[in-house]
Amino acid sequence: ETGVTQSPTHLIKTRGQQVTLRCSSQSGHNTVSWYQQALGQGPQFIFQYYREEENGRGNFPPRFSGLQFPNYSSELNVNALELDDSALYLCASSTKGGLHETQYFGPGTRLLVL
Amino acid sequence: SQQGEEDPQALSIQEGENATMNCSYKTSINNLQWYRQNSGRGLVHLILIRSNEREKHSGRLRVTLDTSKKSSSLLITASRAADTASYFCAIFYNQGGKLIFGQGTELSVKP
Numbered sequence: 552e553t554g555v556t557q558s559p560t561h562l563i564k565t566r567g568q569q570v571t572l573r574c575s576s577q578s579g580h581n582t583v584s585w586y587q588q589a590l591g592q593g594p595q596f597i598f599q600y601y602r603e604e605e606n607g608r609g610n611f612p613p614r615f616s617g618l619q620f621p622n623y624s625s626e627l628n629v630n631a632l633e634l635d636d637s638a639l640y641l642c643a644s645s646t647k648g649g650l651h652e653t654q655y656f657g658p659g660t661r662l663l664v665l
Numbered sequence: 666s667q668q669g670e671e672d673p674q675a676l677s678i679q680e681g682e683n684a685t686m687n688c689s690y691k692t693s694i695n696n697l698q699w700y701r702q703n704s705g706r707g708l709v710h711l712i713l714i715r716s717n718e719r720e721k722h723s724g725r726l727r728v729t730l731d732t733s734k735k736s737s738s739l740l741i742t743a744s745r746a747a748d749t750a751s752y753f754c755a756i757f758y759n760q761g762g763k764l765i766f767g768q769g770t771e772l773s774v775k776p
Contacts, residue, residue, distance in 0.1 A: 553709075555707075584762065586764075588705075590705075591768075592768060592769075593766030593767050593768045594753075594766045596763040596764060596765065599762045599763060601762070607762055607763055609763065641708065643764075647762065652695070652696060652757050652762070653698070653710050653713060654710070655710065656700075656709070656710075657707050658706055658707040659707050661705075
């Protein structure tokens, strides 16, 4: 167990709806990264939050947005859901500037868009 | 593409045999990491190798890195049925702090 938790574990939405996914980082970690993993693919980097600000972003449209809170937990929001947004969403926590750039992953939220 | 490319895509072996997975990449790297994923669940960090290192060991795992060939390999010795999982290499980029993953190798270890 990494100490990173995500909620909910599963979610079903319909096209056009909005969704919020949540992540609690491991104790002592100040950075949260979000990844999208489509079936049979490797995870793709969505964005990273450090000290409540977006620190880097992958090739995802603006309808993917996020927040980080003072306790370092984070939310991923996706607006105007599309069928292709169906995937496993993973968050990972880490310590920026730490000796090792290891990211510790949560169990993921599986989103199905119908 | 910046992502690592893994080979083979799938590997099936008997318990006790060794499993070797390879990863190639295209750009210079800060470090390269290997992760394991069981049945579409969260990823588990296995090992990190820095660009100035050539080989690292962790238990039954051995990772090599050849920066001149832009490639890495993960060797699992004396495999067990519990090693059945998908294995991903991931390249760490300091800018944006992101990991770029390959498509993974699906390893099946038969008892």
